[in-house]
Amino acid sequence: MAAFDKSDNLATSGTAHDDQVKPVIAVLGAGKIGEALMSGLLHGGHTADELLFTERHPERSAELTDAYGIRSVEIEEAAERADVLVVAVKPQDIEPLLEKLRPLMTPGKLVVTLCAGLSTTLFENRLGDVPVVRVMPNTPMVVGEAMSAISAGAYATPDHMATVEKMLSCVGQVVELPESQLNAVTALSGSGPAYFFYLVEAMIDAGILLGLPRAIAEKLIIQSAVGSAKMLSDSDTHPVILREAVTSPAGTTINAIRELEKHGVRAALLAAIEAARDRAVELGKAHE
Numbered sequence: 444m445a446a447f448d449k450s451d452n453l454a455t456s457g458t459a460h461d462d463q464v465k466p467v468i469a470v471l472g473a474g475k476i477g478e479a480l481m482s483g484l485l486h487g488g489h490t491a492d493e494l495l496f497t498e499r500h501p502e503r504s505a506e507l508t509d510a511y512g513i514r515s516v517e518i519e520e521a522a523e524r525a526d527v528l529v530v531a532v533k534p535q536d537i538e539p540l541l542e543k544l545r546p547l548m549t550p551g552k553l554v555v556t557l558c559a560g561l562s563t564t565l566f567e568n569r570l571g572d573v574p575v576v577r578v579m580p581n582t583p584m585v586v587g588e589a590m591s592a593i594s595a596g597a598y599a600t601p602d603h604m605a606t607v608e609k610m611l612s613c614v615g616q617v618v619e620l621p622e623s624q625l626n627a628v629t630a631l632s633g634s635g636p637a638y639f640f641y642l643v644e645a646m647i648d649a650g651i652l653l654g655l656p657r658a659i660a661e662k663l664i665i666q667s668a669v670g671s672a673k674m675l676s677d678s679d680t681h682p683v684i685l686r687e688a689v690t691s692p693a694g695t696t697i698n699a700i701r702e703l704e705k706h707g708v709r710a711a712l713l714a715a716i717e718a719a720r721d722r723a724v725e726l727g728k729a730h731e
């Protein structure tokens with residue numbers, strides 16, 4: 444996963460950005476989202492010695508330690524040293540991890556799960572009456588632009604929620620929602636970056652179809668995506684109004700919109716996001 448410039452990360456390692464004592468955070472499972480979180484936290488002011496990770500593949504551990512200066516540890520050390528244990532393994536890999544974690548849980552630990560579809564109840568059932576906060580982030584956390592939704596488990600207090608909110612605010616925006624909405628969030632913003640990348644990929648292909656060099660097509664589309672995203676985030680103007688401003692009477696854009704409608708792109712998006720939500724539900728049911 445492309446992240447912040449890695450030498451930049453190393454440069455910040457071990458350097459305190461502010462005087463506040465931060466919790467020690469251990470990421471359990473340092474794959475794509477685990478790396479994105481660690482990279483984002485380093486850039487958000489955490490230091491490498493406030494972070495730990497566990498990873499089952501030694502070569503992956505070495506790669507991350509080289510890149511970020513963060514130590515890879517066994518789960519026993521992670522559970523002992525960290526205040527916050529962030530679970531970032533695939534939902535399919537959750538059971539063996541929780542089995543290992545259960546005897547290591549001591550009072551004062553906070554469990555944060557990033558796993559799609561898995562309920563806080565699952566964690567409480569496997570680990571005991573521990574505070575659990577369920578989070579659905581997304582990969583733009585590597586550039587400090589994540590959208591994360593957080594929900595409290597039965598034993599998570601407002602202080603726990605504040606800790607998690609503070610941690611995630613370093614890497615983007617955070618909203619608190621009822622857990623009943625987290626599978627929808629997963630389908631919308633958790634997977635959302637993939638939909639935008641897919642769209643960009645398809646639009647670049649269209650440039651190739653029209654005979655533009657690939658590098659030029661990429662530049663045109665990526666900058667158009669960046670500019671459009673900035674317009675959406677910088678103003679309160681509804682996307683419909685922004686689109687109408689581009690769509691001139693008897694102009695070019697309306698011809699394109701007619702084709703999008705004809706090919707059912709809006710309906711396809713509704714169905715796609717509903718299917719993603721259904722898969723999140725299914726992932727959760729596998730562990731009931």
Ligand SMILES: NC(=O)C1=CN([C@@H]2O[C@H](COP(=O)(O)OP(=O)(O)OC[C@H]3O[C@@H](n4cnc5c(N)ncnc54)[C@H](O)[C@@H]3O)[C@@H](O)[C@H]2O)C=CC1
Nearest residue numbers: 472473474475476497498499531532533534536557558559
């Ligand atoms: N990739 C994404 O955009 C997002 C992923 N998520 C969630 O984050 C979780 C991780 O997803 P990815 O990072 O994409 O998967 P990934 O497969 O890239 O990373 C998972 C990592 O966990 C490691 N692992 C598995 N079991 C382990 C264990 N017992 N001990 C130590 N390490 C272990 C694997 O070796 C792997 O490196 C999933 O539950 C997913 O639903 C949530 C939001 C966005």
Ligand SMILES: O=C(O)[C@@H]1CCC=N1
Nearest residue numbers: 559629630633634635
């Ligand atoms: O595709 C997945 O299952 C994960 C969850 C949200 C984004 N990626």
